[in-house]
Amino acid sequence: MDLHCPPRMVETIQELRKKVQAPVRAYNDIAGVLVGDHVSIHVTRLFIQLGISPDVGTIGMLVCGLAGSALLPFGGGWAVAGFAVIFLYYVLDCVDGEVARYRQVEALRWGFHDFMFHLYVKSAFFVCLGLYAVRATGHSWTFAFGLSAFLATIFGKAMYDAALVLTARYVLMRTPAERARFTREILEGSDPTDLERDGDLAGEGEPYKFGRFAGIARAMLTNFDLGILWFLVAATLDLFLGPWFVEGVSIDLKCALLAFYGIVLPLDFLDRLVSYLRTGGFHAEARRVRRAHHFRAR
Numbered sequence: 420m421d422l423h424c425p426p427r428m429v430e431t432i433q434e435l436r437k438k439v440q441a442p443v444r445a446y447n448d449i450a451g452v453l454v455g456d457h458v459s460i461h462v463t464r465l466f467i468q469l470g471i472s473p474d475v476g477t478i479g480m481l482v483c484g485l486a487g488s489a490l491l492p493f494g495g496g497w498a499v500a501g502f503a504v505i506f507l508y509y510v511l512d513c514v515d516g517e518v519a520r521y522r523q524v525e526a527l528r529w530g531f532h533d534f535m536f537h538l539y540v541k542s543a544f545f546v547c548l549g550l551y552a553v554r555a556t557g558h559s560w561t562f563a564f565g566l567s568a569f570l571a572t573i574f575g576k577a578m579y580d581a582a583l584v585l586t587a588r589y590v591l592m593r594t595p596a597e598r599a600r601f602t603r604e605i606l607e608g609s610d611p612t613d614l615e616r617d618g619d620l621a622g623e624g625e626p627y628k629f630g631r632f633a634g635i636a637r638a639m640l641t642n643f644d645l646g647i648l649w650f651l652v653a654a655t656l657d658l659f660l661g662p663w664f665v666e667g668v669s670i671d672l673k674c675a676l677l678a679f680y681g682i683v684l685p686l687d688f689l690d691r692l693v694s695y696l697r698t699g700g701f702h703a704e705a706r707r708v709r710r711a712h713h714f715r716a717r
Contacts (some may be wrong), residue, residue, distance in 0.1 A: 432460055434699070439463060439517035450644035451513070460512035466518045469489025474523070476515030477533055484508035484540030490545040492554055498673065499658065501547075502651035508540055509644045538573065541643060545680075548650075553676050555662070561674065571684035572643055578692060637644035641687045650676060 432439070446457070447471030466476065483504050515533065549565020582636055638644055653672035662671045670678075694700065 423660070428615070432464065433667050435467075435521070436460055439520045442520065443516070448642060448644075449638040450509070450642050453639075453645070454648070455509065455644065456512045458515060459510050462510055462514045463517040464545065465523055466514060472516035473515040476511045476518060477536070479715045480511040480515065480533075481536040481539065483511060484536070485543050488540065488543035488547040491544075492550040494555060494673075496658065498551065499651065500656040502647060502654050504604060505540075505544065512537075515566060530588075541572050541576075542569060542644070544647075547675050548673070552677055555674055556668050558668060561678075564678045567682070568677065568684045569682040570669060571688040573683075575688045575691065577594055578688075578695060614699060637687070641684060646680065 436456075440460065465471075466473070487501040487506075487508060488505030490497045490504070493501075512533070514717035545565045545568045547565075548568075549562040551558050552564060650673060653676050657671045659675055660672065662669045664670075
């Protein structure tokens with residue numbers, strides 16, 4: 420693991436954006452459009468100037484995510500600090516990819532760790548919030564909100580990653596001759612007539628675009644990375660507002676927000692799952708993966 424790279428003079432922020440953000444703009448989500456791209460680019464520039472390896476960003480995101488989550492059950496100022504550190508997890512998650520693209524040193528093994536680190540942090544985040552809710556309210560059943568939010572988040576990630584994972588598995592488990600054909604097509608490109616048979620996919624290659632208000636609001640209220648910021652705001656306000664009672668249960672804004680996510684995220688996942696199955700979402704995403712890499716999995 421190389422944690423240091425030669426420092427160098429770095430382009431302007433605008434030039435750097437073209438190199439490290441523009442190539443993946445089409446894969447951005449609402450958090451990246453609103454927050455991530457605007458914050459991470461400055462940290463990325465610092466990493467490049469100081470010659471810091473992208474591996475530091477990948478390790479740092481795990482450390483920040485787990486350390487920040489561990490502070491949440493204590494509430495008060497500790498929770499504010501915890502959410503701030505978890506936001507740094509999100510920033511570093513953007514930074515490691517940007518630095519790797521700049522230096523052209525992306526490694527598959529770190530892609531695996533990056534994928535797993537997300538699961539570790541999201542698990543710790545909602546579990547620790549559930550523990551906080553139990554501590555703040557004095558009722559063990561409130562932990563269910565953290566658990567339901569965690570399960571919905573993980574299942575949602577699995578649903579959207581399934582097309583990529585299963586397409587790769589499909590290719591790797593073919594006969595040697597078929598694998599050789601897939602490899603050739605990925606490296607050299609498939610026959611254009613083969614790709615044309617798949618047809619065009621709606622929104623293919625387009626970056627995230629803001630649509631109707633309801634769609635924007637839904638994306639903002641169900642996105643995990645933006646959720647970190649909502650909790651940070653709630654934790655800060657809790658320092659001044661204090662708890663209140665609902666049906667004899669003492670709650671604060673953090674508990675209320677966790678209850679919101681514990682109800683809304685499972686409903687959002689179920690709605691997306693039904694839509695995904697009804698509209699053939701898996702088939703469309705699998706086609707998108709294949710077309711992006713210029714091959715047809717027959």
